[in-house]
Amino acid sequence: MTERTLIKNISIVNEGQIILADILIDNGVIQKIGLLADITNSKIIDGTGKYLFPGIIDGQVHFREPGLTHKADLYTESKAAIAGGVTSFIDMPNTFPNVLTIDILNEKYQIASEKSLANYGFFLGVNGDNLDYVINLDTSKLLGVSDDGLYFTKKGNLLADNPDTMEKLFANCKSIIAIHSEKEQIVEENENIYREKYGDDVPVEFHPIIRSEKACYEATKRAIDLANKHKARLHILHLTTEAETHLFRNDIPLEEKNITTEVSVHHLWFSDTDYKRLGTLIKWNPAIKTEKDKKGLLKALLDDRIDLVTTDHAPHTLEEKQKPYFQAMSGAPIVQHSLNIMLEFYKQGLISLEKIAQKMCHNPATLYRIEKRGFIREGYFADLAIVDLNSSWTVSKENILSKCGWSPLDGTTFQTKVTHTFVNGNLVYDNGRFNETKKGVALTKKNN
Numbered sequence: 001m002t003e004r005t006l007i008k009n010i011s012i013v014n015e016g017q018i019i020l021a022d023i024l025i026d027n028g029v030i031q032k033i034g035l036l037a038d039i040t041n042s043k044i045i046d047g048t049g050k051y052l053f054p055g056i057i058d059g060q061v062h063f064r065e066p067g068l069t070h071k072a073d074l075y076t077e078s079k080a081a082i083a084g085g086v087t088s089f090i091d092m093p094n095t096f097p098n099v100l101t102i103d104i105l106n107e108k109y110q111i112a113s114e115k116s117l118a119n120y121g122f123f124l125g126v127n128g129d130n131l132d133y134v135i136n137l138d139t140s141k142l143l144g145v146s147d148d149g150l151y152f153t154k155k156g157n158l159l160a161d162n163p164d165t166m167e168k169l170f171a172n173c174k175s176i177i178a179i180h181s182e183k184e185q186i187v188e189e190n191e192n193i194y195r196e197k198y199g200d201d202v203p204v205e206f207h208p209i210i211r212s213e214k215a216c217y218e219a220t221k222r223a224i225d226l227a228n229k230h231k232a233r234l235h236i237l238h239l240t241t242e243a244e245t246h247l248f249r250n251d252i253p254l255e256e257k258n259i260t261t262e263v264s265v266h267h268l269w270f271s272d273t274d275y276k277r278l279g280t281l282i283k284w285n286p287a288i289k290t291e292k293d294k295k296g297l298l299k300a301l302l303d304d305r306i307d308l309v310t311t312d313h314a315p316h317t318l319e320e321k322q323k324p325y326f327q328a329m330s331g332a333p334i335v336q337h338s339l340n341i342m343l344e345f346y347k348q349g350l351i352s353l354e355k356i357a358q359k360m361c362h363n364p365a366t367l368y369r370i371e372k373r374g375f376i377r378e379g380y381f382a383d384l385a386i387v388d389l390n391s392s393w394t395v396s397k398e399n400i401l402s403k404c405g406w407s408p409l410d411g412t413t414f415q416t417k418v419t420h421t422f423v424n425g426n427l428v429y430d431n432g433r434f435n436e437t438k439k440g441v442a443l444t445k446k447n448n
């Protein structure tokens with residue numbers, strides 16, 4: 001049983017509008033939305049002047065467990081997520097061992113049930129070795145939303161650059177094929193050119209030239225051609241170039257799209273002008289690119305060619321990051337600050353609150369067919385975030401919650417603050433304090 005809570009007089013951002021109302025949370029779900037009388041035995045939160053969002057659903061994170069828990073784990077990173085208003089996440093399979101079988105996948109669900117404060121789903125990885133296994137998978141054995149998410153990337157054990165592997169997967173797979181889209185051959189050719197010139201210590205400013213627009217565009221175009229040819233369901237992860245945005249459509253509703261895409265917050269926030277200041281701390285794959293790309297990505301997000309905002313939260317220790325170019329790990333922690341970043345764009349007049357809710361809450365739920373989450377509706381799970389749009393604070397070591405203890409946003413002042421986060425009706429985060437007694441649950445799937 002969860003505590004009964006009445007949030008009074010709050011601006012509810014949901015499904016294209018903002019309405020001022022009260023909301024009653026009971027038994028884990030949203031019971032009533034409207035002008036409600038005070039109810040006995042309920043905790044009352046005064047929402048005057050504040051905004052209520054559906055809890056953010058982050059469609060791409062790396063919480064590193066099992067196998068890489070010196071960087072992060074399901075407890076620490078879900079806690080960081082909750083502080084940022086993120087109530088559900090879908091985690092990538094490049095943990096160790098790589099998630100290439102149902103047994104390994106189910107082990108992650110088990111660990112999350114014991115440790116995660118937020119709700120969770122996990123991608124299953126695909127490579128040349130487990131391709132037949134994946135194609136013949138009995139999806140009834142998959143837990144949660146996993147049978148809607150297969151992840152195909154291009155490095156190491158999850159390498160997917162082989163044209164025959166790609167063709168076979170697209171021809172046979174019914175699940176969403178999520179792709180990290182960079183053509184490895186082009187990247188390697190560029191790496192060799194710069195290695196010859198600079199040795200190991202290539203200036204990081206060349207990262208977007210090595211992991212080039214061409215590498216991204218050609219991989220994305222190839223995946224789209226394959227998806228069209230085989231009528232497969234394709235999702236391109238973390239788009240980074242303006243050029244690629246023109247490959248996506250906005251003339252069909254999300255529910256009917258066969259090909260979808262997302263942008264990660266750091267590709268909207270940073271550009272190549274930031275490499276000088278932040279160096280390898282913002283070395284990410286795909287790379288942070290130019291100002292023109294950054295603007296093109298926001299434009300495509302606003303006109304619905306891009307469907308989701310995710311984080312690709314990818315923590316590494318500072319030691320792993322502060323190394324010469326070729327040894328410095330790619331990725332950085334950002335899940336705690338994704339809503340703050342998007343709200344900063346709102347403050348600058350670049351995006352509406354309704355659009356933020358669409359891209360971070362409604363669309364991930366629709367795309368991954370997540371049951372009864374992502375919207376503020378009576379009868380839906382009470383995953384909610386209350387936001388103060390006029391409260392500034394500065395990111396610093398003292399308030400960074402990711403286990404790795406640093407952030408590329410250190411020193412950044414945000415003008416908005418998440419004050420409360422509810423997960424399944426439980427007030428898990430309240431103005432800096434956590435209630436860790438209740439754990440998140442596995443995301444379940446809508447039937448149709």
Ligand SMILES: O=C1C[C@@H](C(=O)O)NC(=O)N1
Pocket residue numbers: 062094180283284285286312314315330331332
């Ligand atoms: O897609 C990815 C993976 C991630 C990681 O570190 O796992 N780091 C990245 O920069 N991009």
